[in-house]
Structures are given as C-alpha cells and as structure tokens.
C-alpha cells in the first residue's frame with residue numbers, strides 16, 4: 269500500500285513524508301521542485317513533475333499502485349496571489365482537478381488535502397470553529413475553498429473520502445535540515461532582520477488585542493505532519509470525510525513571538541513598529557475540538573520548540589547569524 273504525497277519535497281511535505289514513513293507507510297513523492305528540494309526526502313521515490321503533467325500523474329498512480337493521495341503541492345503566497353490570481357487558479361485549482369481526474373481514472377478514493385485558515389478570512393469569533401463562515405480575503409484563500417468544494421463534490425459523484433486539514437500558522441522544523449528555507453512568515457522574517465543587524469518589524473500595535481499586536485495560532489510542522497498521518501490512518505479505516513482545523517487552540521501575539529525569539533537567540537529583538545499590513549485580521553485562533561475528538565490528535569510542541577527548531581534550521585543556512 270503506497271501513498272502519493274504531492275509537494276512531498278517541500279517544507280511541510282517533507283515532514284509529512286517523514287511521519288508516514290515512520291509509521292510504516294510506503295510513499296512516493298510527486299514534486300516539480302519549484303520550491304522543493306530532493307535532498308529532503310532521502311531515498312523515497314521522487315517523480316519530478318507538475319500536477320499539470322497528466323501523463324506523469326497517471327503513470328505515478330499506476331506504477332506505484334497508489335492507495336491514497338496526500339495533496340500538498342500548491343502555491344501559498346497571499347500577496348503574489350492578489351497580483352496574479354490566474355496563476356494561482358491554474359496551479360492550485362487546475363492542478364488539483366488534474367490530480368483528482370487522474371485519481372478517478374485509477375480508482376483512487378482516499379484524499380488528504382492541505383487546506384488553510386485562510387479559508388476563514390478575518391473571522392470575528394474568539395475561537396474559529398469549523399462552522400465559521402468561509403470568507404477568504406485573497407485568491408490564495410479562494411483556491412483552498414474551491415479545493416475543499418472539489419473534494420466534497422468528488423465524494424458525492426465518485427465516492428472519494430477526504431480529509432481537508434485547515435492549517436493555522438505553521439512554524440518550526442523536525443530537524444535543522446528540514447527547516448523552512450523561505451522567508452514568508454513572521455518567524456523567518458524576524459530572523460532575516462536580526463541576521464542583517466536590523467530591528468524586526470511589527471506590523472501595527474493598535475489592534476484590538478491585549479498588547480495591540482495581531483494574535484495567531486502557531487503550530488509546529490511536526491504536529492502538522494502527525495495530523496496527516498492520523499488522517500491517512502482514518503481514511504485507511506474507511507473513516508468519514510472531515511474538514512478539521514489544525515492548530516493548538518492558543519494564540520500568541522507578534523510581541524510574544526518576538527520575546528520568544530529574544531529568549532531563544534539571545535539577540536536584542538527591540539522592534540520597529542510600522543503601520544498595519546493591509547488585510548491582517550487581529551486574531552485567528554483555532555477551535556481544535558474536532559480534530560482531537562475525531563483523531564485523538566493534539567499538538568505536542570509549544571512556541572518555544574517552534575522558535576528554537578526554526579532558529580536551528582536558520583543557522584544551518586545562515587551560519588553567521590548568531591554572531
């Protein structure tokens with residue numbers, strides 16, 4: 269029984285491959301290596317191809333006798349998606365459609381999908397439950413909503429069972445080598461400023477939150493990977509389709525994250541407070557009852573472990589950063 273992991277050579281994908289392999293699941297990775305890196309997955313078979321390369325996807329499903337698909341390959345930069353929505357619909361929506369058509373042709377009916385808290389947009393509730401209205405604020409978030417719709421409709425028409433995992437703010441690394449190489453989110457952006465001997469930026473401190481900075485639900489990438497493993501187990505046991513949040517159910521503000529970076533790195537993290545970044549909601553924190561009740565999954569790693577492991581990964585790529 270082999271599972272296909274699309275995007276398995278990427279930051280999150282490689283962690284998912286690692287968790288599945290540790291659980292004895294055979295894996296084949298399909299990745300175009302646009303942001304992925306083959307060295308992350310060791311000797312796991314890799315098909316270097318885009319999801320839009322239908323013959324390659326067909327061949328992969330057939331040659332590896334694939335029992336289910338974990339679909340992680342996607343574009344994920346909110347700003348880029350606003351500037352070029354067609355590209356995001358092509359890569360994310362069309363890519364998923366090609367994949368699901370290939371799954372239908374190969375009679376593969378188990379599907380785990382990387383969804384996102386971006387599907388909720390700017391929720392007004394203290395804790396975001398899965399019943400919260402989906403109102404994405406970017407083309408990126410829209411493509412994740414469409415992806416969930418596609419999964420729902422695939423079940424009605426073709427009996428595909430799916431788990432759509434709505435990730436909150438992913439951070440950290442299982443090993444330094446598996447750290448996030450991109451600088452797209454708060455923790456690596458702070459590291460980058462510190463490495464350049466510049467003050468970290470805080471995008472607004474006048475939000476309606478306890479310390480005035482935005483609150484997010486940060487969750488360790490190893491916990492995210494374990495949630496995928498649980499989803500695979502659930503689908504292998506013919507479990508029903510689900511769309512759970514994946515977070516810790518606890519918020520941390522930008523200033524709290526900065527303080528943790530100071531503690532871990534020993535560097536001065538006094539920030540420059542700059543104007544708000546357009547589109548940032550004040551607070552997004554997950555209700556995590558659904559995933560705990562259905563999978564028995566709860567996050568095992570705290571913010572300290574996220575920042576510490578992310579810093580270890582950063583130092584591998586920027587050895588002079590600490591000095």
Ligand code: WQD
Pocket residue numbers: 344346384385386436437438452453454455457458468469470471472482483484522545548
């Ligand atoms: C977190 C907070 C910033 C950098 C995004 C996507 C979401 C998901 C995860 C993909 C915000 C503040 C940041 C800095 C700061 N992506 N910040 N100074 O915006 O919650 O979520 O990434 O799947 O879809 O929208 O994450 O890490 O960019 O920002 O003050 O230098 O940190 O304003 O409040 P975000 P983020």
